Amino acid sequence: MTDRGTKRYAGIRAAVVGTGLIGGSVLLRLAESGLDVAGWDPDLATREQARARGVAAPDTLEQAVADRDVVFLGGPLPTLPRTLARVAAATAPGCVLTDVGSTKVEVAEAADRLGLTDRFVPGHPMAGAESAGLAAASTTLLAGAAWVLCPAPGAATAGFRWLTGLLVELFDARVVPMSAPAHDSAAALASHVPHLLAGALAGAAQRAPLRDAVLALAAGSFRDGTRVAGTPAERTANMLLGNRARVLHELADVTEFLDGLAAALRAGDAAALTARYAEAAAVRSALLDRRYAERDREFPAEGDHAAEVTWLRELGDAGGHLTGCRVDTGSVAYTAWLPVTD
CATH class of the missing domain: 1.10.3660.10 (6-phosphogluconate dehydrogenase C-terminal like domain)
Known part of the structure; x- marks a missing residue:
């Protein structure tokens, strides 16, 4: 994994709440990139592990997220809506919030109820391991991962754009934009x-x-x-x-x-078995031999956010992803990739 984005994000102050396998891997990668990052976990032993690995781990959640530019939320799925509310109350309105949970609808609905869709971007890095905890986390676990982000229309687009750039630069992520239900x-x-x-x-x-x-x-x-x-x-x-x-x-x-x-199998029908396995083999082959073509797209930075989000979601639904998001004066440019079908 490269460090090509560390200069661009050198001044960013980040926090990770819930430092298990995924949250811990986010924490360690951010720290390795040279960011000012703090981690918090309700388990004292886990906080001590983070400190032993050279990462700040305050005793309270509020201390960890104070004055941060971005906060990643981890921890058990049922706790995420409550954690989101608590983190939002302890951070400034300009702080971008995201999560790393494996389901998105419940936490997205919680953000809507809490009035946080202007700065909360639901997320899910598609990586993992059968092991658990910060002890199993690593700086490379999420390298090059497909990382789902769920953009919402309106002001949330700014948070989505900024977070996309950060994930691509610091994690080499392939950002997959989708709605929460589609994810x-x-x-x-x-x-x-x-x-x-x-x-x-x-x-x-x-x-x-x-x-x-x-x-x-x-x-x-x-x-x-x-x-x-x-x-x-x-x-x-x-x-x-x-x-x-x-x-x-x-x-x-x-x-x-x-x-x-x-x-x-019961009927001894070799032809039917062969046909079904040929069908299954086709998707296996498509997975292993997947090829992509670049499709760049620009939008007005302050233009029709609904059109931008519609395009982003259609890209994700079609199996595409983003490897770049650049916001210039008056415009936003995406570097997108779509699967090539023969």
């Missing part, structure tokens, strides 16, 4: 249902009469398929419950496809 629908199939499937496969192996033999034979397919089953159980439960309706909707489609495979 939760896409994440249900891309991230949340895989946790259910991994749990089911690992759970079945745990209960199998030949459990130890299964583990002895387990190779790449079992290891890859069960990796996220090692995620802390409470964190997984919070994620699934926080997006329950969408996860269940996508799970029904997965179950339908699986039932088709099972029916073909």
Whole structure:
């Protein structure tokens, strides 16, 4: 990861509230970039770990976020709306707020109720590990990650633009602009249902009469398929419950496809099995061989924010992302990338 953005953001004062795996990785990267950054976690031992790694970790949330330009919110999903309200009350109106939670609708709705859509930009870096806590965090965990940001029309566009630039420069992020509902629908199939499937496969192996033999034979397919089953159980439960309706909707489609495979297997229908696996292989190939084309776009800085946000959301829905956002006098220029379809 480069440090090409450290000069541009050298004067920024940042804070991270909730310094577990993701929040802690944000904290460590900001500190490595030379920013004035403070972290706070309700757990005293975690704050002491941060201090041991050379990062300021005040004893209170209010001390950590005072006079900051940007605050990243982490911690368990059910706590984010309350944390958002508390952080907003302790920061100046010009402080940009964002979060790193794996679901977006609930916290976006909380921001709307609190009147914070002018400075809160819901976010979700698409990265992680089965380990947890600040001890597992690293400066490189989020390097090059797809990082969802949810722009809202109106004054919030300024916060979205500024945060996009910061994430691209300091994390080499691929910023994916989406609405909160679109994110939760896409994440249900891309991230949340895989946790259910991994749990089911690992759970079945745990209960199998030949459990130890299964583990002895387990190779790449079992290891890859069960990796996220090692995620802390409470964190997984919070994620699934926080997006329950969408996860269940996508799970029904997965179950339908699986039932088709099972029916073909019961019938001994090799042609049907082959056809379904060919269909599945197509999306796997598209994932591994994904190519993008650059599509730049400019908008008036003070122009039609609704048109700008509509374009941003359509970009994310189409599988695109941003690698640049430059605001000049009178205009804002985005560097965008869209998938190439053959």
